[in-house]
Amino acid sequence: MKTRLTVQALATATACAFSTAAIADDKVTLSMWHQHPEWKDRAEAILEKFEAAHPHIDIELEEIAGTNYTARLNTALAAGEAPDLFGLPAGPETVAAAEAGYLTDLTGKLDLSSLVPSAASAVDNDGKVFGVPILGSYTVGLYYHRDIMEEQGLTPPTTREELLSVCETLKERGINPLVVPASDGIVPSFMYMMSAASIMGADGFDELRAGTRKFTDPDMVKAAAFIQEIAPCLQPGALSTAYVEGKALAAMKQGAMMPGGSADFAGYQEINPEVDLGVVPFPAAEGGTPATVTGLEYIFTINSQSEHKDEALTFLQWMLGEVAQQMVVDTITMTTNKDVVPTDSRILEEFGTARASNDVRVFYELPEVGSVFGAAQNNIAALLLGDMTPEAFSELLQAEVKPSGS
Structure with a gap:
């Protein structure tokens, strides 16, 4: 049966059409x-x-x-x-x-x-x-595959000595100890940042920014020396491994441990939904305390x-x-809203625990040390290869510090 559109209905339909168009235009x-x-x-x-x-x-x-x-x-x-x-x-x-x-x-x-x-x-x-910061903050520490470490009867390392010992054991058993995508220098530079944080802590970082502490101080040079000692623990070809590739290797259990941030966990799960990770602070350099670094996304x-x-x-x-x-x-990842807490996230709770004792701001967010990370990124490969001494590496970084009030 045919229906006829009344004048009133036609007017209503026309008005609705104009209203919809107005909304679309707005x-x-x-x-x-x-x-x-x-x-x-x-x-x-x-x-x-x-x-x-x-x-x-x-x-x-x-x-x-x-x-x-x-x-x-x-x-x-x-x-x-x-x-x-x-x-x-x-x-x-x-x-x-x-x-x-x-x-x-x-x-x-x-x-x-x-x-x-x-x-x-x-x-x-x-x-x-x-x-x-609308998409949160991040803390960087040391991820480890809980199942691999349990199968091997190992516990996550907390010190230089423990890390080197765990690395030796894993290599003897045919397992890559650390997956580190290092082609652009970013991840190993984060490792150095955590190594340095383990020695100076937050108070020492303030002193570094003020110019009363230096990367070239004897104890701080040990932070660079620790990174050089870790080089044999990295997966083969680490210096030519891009970030995306390294993340996939880590997620697919091609290594037991990997430095990474709280924001990386979502990516690991995207690659491998069954991934079973834990996180601890990065092991301390000689004389230090295990540390994390935190910054804004x-x-x-x-x-x-x-x-x-x-x-x-x-x-x-x-x-x-x-x-x-x-x-x-x-x-x-972790929120910057002080009134919001995770509903149910073990990994973020572990990051919260990891950063509770010794956490330092990332270098590049602060004007006094803003260019230090870039200098580390540009020279970390030479440090890992042994082409640069820890002392020379530390001198390059110190040259980038612009102490407050100077």
Whole structure:
């Protein structure tokens, strides 16, 4: 049977059509770049929750492999084609981008009261805020395969002597002791950072930044010497192993232990859902205490050229809140929201325990030592190969320190 559309029905339908079109026209899409492809499904689940609460805003996420991220972002910024939202390391790199005119000043535009003190401090640049930690923080320690260590009758090492002994035992039994992707120098530089932290601790780190302690102090040179001693424990071809490849090797149990951060766990699970990992602080160098290092995941900034700054601010504020941060800590990594705790995550609880006794901020977030990590990254291969002495390595790092007040 045919039906006729009455004048009133036609008017109603027309009004609805115009209303729908208006909503579509008002809808804003924010482009967003990040550098963790292994997080994409988990991150998009959080973004979908935001979009449900804010139906006029869509977030278009592009995850770019970390090895390509910086070069691609720098090119996009220079060409005026960067996304509305993008991640940067907290500290000097963010300040440099702000000084170059690439970032929107967020000072006073967001409520940051939910941040833990360390996160609030890390995004404060002499009273200015240019980015916020919406995807958590990370702590780096030593992962180990619980089943491998149990099968071999071994316990996770806590000291230099224990690590070298465990490495020797595992090698004798045909097992790679440590998986370390070292082609770009980043992971072994984190190892050095933890080795140095084991000797100086948080108080000594403050002294280093003030110029009253040095990487060239005799006890600190032992931190570099420890990394050189560890070299035989690394998997064959470590210096040509890329990060993605190394992560897959570690997840697939091609080694008993691997340095890594709390944020890496999601990636290990993506590769091997059955992976059974534990975590402890990195073993101490001679005379030290087992240590971890902690930093923020990339903080998110708003492109100064974005045409949708208000919507971007709405998004960042929501991401700082409890709904988003509960999803972050339950599915990805450690949260920076002081009111949120993991629902059920043994590995994050272990990271919390690991960093409780001796934890130091990552070097590159602080202006006095911001370029030290880069110097370590550029020279760590020579240290591992024995082409550079621990003393010479330490001198190179010390040359990069810019003590506060100097």
